Amino acid sequence: xxxxxQLQDALVSLRLSEVSKxxxxxxxxxxKEEVSYxxxxxxxxxxxxxxxxxxxxxxxxxxxxxxxxxxxxxFNLEEQESLSRKEFNQLKELTWVEQLFxxxxxxxxxxxxxHLAVGLGLEAIQKGYKVSxxxxxxxxxxLKTLDITRKSxxxxxxxxxxxxxxxxxxxxxxMDPREANLFFQLVNDLYNHSSxxxxxxxxxxxWTELLGDVGVATAILDRLIHRAExxxxxxxxxxxxxxxxxxNGESVQK
Numbered sequence: 217x218x219x220x221x222q223l224q225d226a227l228v229s230l231r232l233s234e235v236s237k238x239x240x241x242x243x244x245x246x247x248k249e250e251v252s253y254x255x256x257x258x259x260x261x262x263x264x265x266x267x268x269x270x271x272x273x274x275x276x277x278x279x280x281x282x283x284x285x286x287x288x289x290x291f292n293l294e295e296q297e298s299l300s301r302k303e304f305n306q307l308k309e310l311t312w313v314e315q316l317f318x319x320x321x322x323x324x325x326x327x328x329x330x331h332l333a334v335g336l337g338l339e340a341i342q343k344g345y346k347v348s349x350x351x352x353x354x355x356x357x358x359l360k361t362l363d364i365t366r367k368s369x370x371x372x373x374x375x376x377x378x379x380x381x382x383x384x385x386x387x388x389x390x391m392d393p394r395e396a397n398l399f400f401q402l403v404n405d406l407y408n409h410s411s412x413x414x415x416x417x418x419x420x421x422x423w424t425e426l427l428g429d430v431g432v433a434t435a436i437l438d439r440l441i442h443r444a445e446x447x448x449x450x451x452x453x454x455x456x457x458x459x460x461x462x463x464n465g466e467s468v469q470k
Contacts, residue, residue, distance in 0.1 A: 234267035235260050273341060279374060280337060280347040283384075288335035291328060298323075298449050307332075307445075310340055313380055318412045318440055322419060323449030329415040333382045336413060345379040352385045359398040376405055386416040390426045397429075400436050407439045414440065 220240065227236035235242075242263065246256045293304055306312075307319065319336070321329040337347045350358070350371075361368040375381055391399065406412060418426070420437060427433035 232260075232264050235264045238263060272344075276341045276346055277338075280341060280349050282334050282337065282349050283330070283351075284334065285338065286331045286334045287338055288332075291331055291335050296328065296449060299447055303447075307336060308339055310336070310343060310345070312445070313340060313345060313411045316408060316411055316443060318414065318444040320420075320440070320444050320446045321413065321415045321449065322417070322446065324417050327449040329449060330384055333384065333413045333415050337380060337382050340380045346377060347380045347382065348375045348378040349382040349384065350375065352383055352388050355383060355402075356391070356395050356399070359402065360395065362398075372402070375402070376409075378410055380411050380413065381406060382413040382415075384415050386414045387418045387423045387426045388416075391428060393429055393432075396427045396432045396436075399427075400432050403436050403439050407442075412440065420446075 220243075224236040224239055227233070227239065239260075242256075242259055246259070251259075288308060293299065293301060312319070319333075321332060323329055334349065337349060340347050358368045358371050362372055403412075416423075420441065423437065424430060424433040427436065
C-alpha cells in the first residue's frame with residue numbers, strides 16, 4: 217500500500233492527478249483481466265486525457281457565459297422556412313469558424329435567433345473552440361468601463377481571445393459617438409482573428425442610423441459583412457405559436 221501511495225504521489229507531481237485518483241481501480245481491473253503492459257499504459261493515458269478534455273470543456277462552457285443552454289438538437293428547424301436542412305448542417309459543421317466567416321441572424325423577437333446562436337456556440341465548445349457570449353447592452357457597458365474595472369478588462373480580454381464571439385441583440389438601441397467608436401475598436405480587433413455571430417431585430421440599413429456616425433458605421437459594417445452569411449427569419453415568433461394560454465382557446469364571453 218505504501219508503494220501504491222508513493223506512485224500516486226509521483227503521478228500528482230507529474231500533473232497526472234486524474235490517473236492518480238483512479239489508479240487503484242485501474243490496477244485492480246488490469247490484474248483481474250490480465251492485460252498487457254501496453255494495454256495498461258494505454259488505459260492510464262486515455263483516462264487522463266478524457267478527464268482533462270472533460271474539465272477543459274466544462275471550463276470553456278463556464279467562460280462562454282451563455283444565458284441558457286439551448287442545444288441545436290432542440291432547435292425546431294421545421295418552423296424556420298428561412299433556413300434549409302442543408303444550410304443548418306453547414307452551420308453545424310463550423311468550417312466557417314476556421315474560415316473566419318461571420319453569421320448574422322436577423323428577425324423579430326422570438327423566432328429562435330438566440331437559440332440558434334447558443335446552439336452553435338455549444339457545438340463550437342464541444343469541438344474545442346473558445347466561445348464568448350455577450351448581449352449588446354452588456355457589451356456597451358463593459359467597453360465603457362474598460363478603464364475603470366478589472367472585471368471589464370478580464371471580460372474583453374476573454375472575448376478577444378475567443379475563436380467565436382456571439383453578440384446578442386445587436387443595435388437594440390442607438391449609440392452615442394463614444395460607444396460607437398468603442399464598438400468599432402472591438403470589431404476591428406476581432407476582424408481576421410475571430411468569427412462573430414450577431415443577432416438583431418433590425419436590418420443592417422438601420423444600423424447606420426443607430427450608430428450615428430456614418431464613417432464609423434460604414435467601417436463597422438464593412439468588417440462585419442465582408443465575410444458573412446446573413447440569415448433573415450421572417451416567420452412568426454415561436455413563443456407566440458407555442459404560448460401557454462389561460463383560457464385554452466375558449467372565449468370568455470358568455
